[in-house]
Every structure is written in C-alpha cells, then in structure tokens.
Amino acid sequence: MDPLGDLLDGVRARTAAFCRSVLDPPWALRIVDEAPLGLATPLRGHAWVIPDDGEPTFVGTGDVAVVQGPEPYTVASSVDVPPTVFVHPGNRLVTTDGTDITAATRLAAGTSALGLGTHGATVIASGAYQVSSFVSGRLLATLPAVVRVPREQVQSPIMDLLHAEMDRDEPGQQVVLDRLLDLALIATLRAWFARPAGDPPGWYRAHGDPCVGQALRIMHEEPHRQWTVAGLAAATGVSRAAFARRFTDLVGQPPMTYLTHWRLDLAAESLRTTDATIATIARRVGYANAFALTVAFKRVRGATPQQFRAGLAAA
Template sequence: MDPLGDLLDGVRAHTAAFCQAVLDPPWSLRICDEAPLGLAVPLRGHAWVVPDDGEPVLIEAGDVAVVQGPAPYTVADAVTTEPTVFVHPGNRLVTADGEDITMRKRIGASTNALGLGGAGSTLLASGAYQVRSVVSGRLLAALPTVLRVPREQVQSPIMDLLHAEVNRDAPGQQIVLDRLLDLALIATLRAWFARPGGDPPGWYRAHGDPVVGRALRFVHEDPARPWTVAGLAAVTGVSRASFARRFTDLVGQPPMAYLTQWRLDLAAESLRGSDATLSAIARRVGYANAFALTVAFKRVKGTTPQQFRAG
C-alpha cells in the first residue's frame, strides 16, 4: 500500500452521521460532535466554515471542505451569524434555546434532513469521520484546520452519489453512506495535495518518484525486514549515496529516520489497539526484542510503551 493509503486506513466513516440540511438565512450550525474530521459541501448556495482559532473559509456550491476537530467550529451563512442549531455527538441536534430537534424530520433509518426553511438558499451536506489510528496522525499533521477544494478540482462523482443515496430508503443504506464518505474524503485529499501551487508533504510527493516511491512501498509493506540504506538502495537499483540523498531531499528526513518513525507509529497502533505482548509487537515492527523497542520508543516518543498503552 502507498503511504497515503496507509495513513488513511485508520480514518473511517463508521455508522457516520451524514446529514443534508435545507437552510434559509440567517442560519448557523455549531458543530460540537467531537469528530476528529468533518466534511462539508454545499450542494446549493454557500457556507462559511469558521474555526474558533483560525481564518473563516468560504465554500461555494460543489466545493468541499475538510475540517479538523475535535474542537468545535461553526458553519454558517455569514461569519457573524450566531449559532441557531448545535450538532452534538451522535448527530443530536439542539436549538439555541435547548430544544432537541433530532427527530423532527428523518429520511430512512440513519440520516437526518434538518428542515430549517422552505426551499432554502443553501442545501448543505456534511459527514463525520472517526480517526482510530495512531498512524493517521501523520496525515492529520499535514492538513490545515480547514482545507477547501474547489468543485472543479475534485473531479469525482462521489458527491452526486452521496446526494442521491441520502434521499433513498433502501436496505444497507448506512453501509453505502459510510463507504461513499470514505471515498469522498480520499478524492478530496487527492485533489488538495495535487492542487496547483500546493505544497504536499514529502511522503506524498515522494510516492510518485520511481526510486523513493518504490522504497516507501517496501518499507510500508514489510517494516519488520532488517532494512538498511544499502539494502533499500539495492532494491531500488541506485547507489547508496544517490538513494540517501534523493530520499532525504524528497521526504524531508533520512531513510532510517523515516523507517524508525514508521515502525514506532505501527508499534503505538498495536499498543493501543491490541492485547499483543510487547515482544510480539517488537518482532512485528522490526525490533529484535521488547527491550530494543522500549529504548527506541522512549527516545523518540518520550514515554515507554507500557506507559503509552496505559495512557
């Protein structure tokens, strides 16, 4: 798997709260659902995404915004509009005066259509993602609080499919919505990283390089192999010095530093997500024993594996 695929693997729309809201101005949604990632796209009209600490971002019809949580933020018709509805975990909808309107209008078994007006000037679709993977932290670190991709750059029919699916009432609808939201996120991030004048992270740029991209795939697919700079240079068909220089220039860190970080991220993932012993995790990610993993883990992450698991 390529690096983006690996980092996205722990980001999932699982029983996702996908919502379409018909909104007449003035309107303002306060997003307090604590989701690590949110997606918003106006299917008609426009919206402002207003983080508490950051610049407001305008999204027009068909644009896609990906917003980092879990801190609350506001989506509104104007930057100055006060919140009229608060979106809580579980897609629970509460008005500013405390009225729970979650069940006011429902389509199918799992998606809400929030009717706050008639025809409405804005039709807003939104979804939430859980990030259960420690590994995905590298992806989140590469993203701004709010990223916007214009409609013409997404070049994907996923949004149209989401719009169609949310208005259906068919068996398996939640699974379909979850998977469509996953695809929507992938399409949006691809477009954002590839945008003109963009500055994608080194690991993303390097994926397209015939030498470094191949080395990254080897490292991601088989982290336990006793890799060396010479070994990676050999499997990519270039000299050791040329490989080390090329890798460092593209990725932004030397090959062995990248390998160590990848192994320790995988170890952290296993510590949090499994009951495997430290020795088993060590062997799985390329360390000879638990002691060697503990030394590296504490040096890089500032805590022992046992403390990390307990925390």
C-alpha cells in the first residue's frame, strides 16, 4: 500500500455517520459531535463553515469541505446567523433551550435524513469520521482546520453516486452511504493534495518520484526488514549519497528518521489495538527486541511502550 493509503486506512465512516439535512435559510448548526473529522457538501444551496479559531470558509453547491474536530464549529447559511440547533453525536439535534428535536425532524423512520426546511431549501450531505489509528493522525497533522475542494477539482463520480443513493430506500442503504462517504473523503483529500496551489506533505509529493516513491512503498510494506540507507538505495537503483540527498530533499526528513517514526506509529497502533507483547510488536516493526523498541519509543514519544499502553487503558 502507498503512504496515503496507509494513512487513510484508519479513517472510517462510523455507523449512522451519514446525514442529509434540509434547511430553510437563515439557518445555523453548531457541530458538537466530537468527531475527529467531518465532511460536508451542499447538494443544493451553499454553506459557511465557521471554526471558532479561524476564518469562515464558503462552500458552494457540489464543493466538499473536510473539517477537523473534535472541537466544536458552526455550519451556517451566513456568517452572521447565530446557531439555533446543536448537532450531538449520532446526529442528535438539540435546540438552544435544550429540547431534543431529533425525532420530530427525521424525514423518515430508519433514515439519517433530517428536515428543518421545505422542498426548495438548502440540502447538505454530511458525515462524521472516527480516526481509529495513530498512523492516520500523521495525515490529519498535515491538514488545515478546514479543507475546501471545489466541485470541479473532485474528479470522481463518487459525489454523484452519493447523491443518487440518497434518493433510494433499499435494504443496506446506510452501509452503502457510509462506504460512499469513505470514498468521498479519499477523493477529496487526493484532490486537495494534487491541486496546483497546494502544499502537500513531503511524503505525498515524493510518492510520484521513481526513486523515493519506491523507497516509501517498500518501507510501508516491509517495516520489519533491517533497512539501511545503503540497502534502500540499492533497492531503488541509485547510489547511497544520491538516494539520501534526494529522499531528504523531497520528504523533508532523512530516510532513517522517516522509517523510525513510521515504525513507532505502527508500534503505537499495535499497543492500542492488540494484546501482543512488546517483544512481538518490536519484531513486527523492525526492532531486534523489546529493549530496542523501548529505547526508541521513549526517546521519540516520551514514554515507554508499557507506560503508553497503561495510559491508554486508564483513559
């Protein structure tokens, strides 16, 4: 898998994450669902995404916005409209006076469509994502608080499929919508990184390089191998000096520094999701034994693997 694929692999739409909202202007929703990542696209009309700390972002019909949480933010028809409805986890709607209006606004039983407007109102498709991986955190760290990609730059039929699926009422629809939401996120971020005015992270730019891109792929596929700069250079068919210089220039880190951080991200993920011993995890990610992993883990993350796992358990 390529680096972008690895980093996106831990981002998944959760069950009932998808929602279609029908809204009469003026409207404003306060998003307090604590999701690490949100996606919204107006299917009709427009919206403003307004972070608490940052400039408002206009999102037109067909544009896609990706918003980083879990801090609250506002989505509104205009920047000067105060929120009247708070969106809680599970698309639960509560008014400013504390009244839960979720059931009253649901357009049909068993769906995630919410109606706060008429047939000619703004229609917004949105979704919340859980980021279930420390590896994926590296991707989010490269993004601004709000990513907006114009419709014409998302060169994918996914948004059309998403729109068409919402007009159906068939078994398994929620699963289909969640999967389409995953694909919409991938298409949006790929378009964001690839845009001419973009400033993607070094590892993304380097993916297209015949030498460094190949090195990144084999690091991601085989982190357990005892790689050296010379070994990576040989695997990509260039001299050691030329490889080290080109990798550092494109990625922004020396090869072994990048590999160390990748291995430790994988180790952190294994500590979170498995009961494997430190020694087993160490071998999986390229360290000779538990001691070697512990030394590297503490140097970079400030805690031993045991302390890190204990902290997760306590949380």
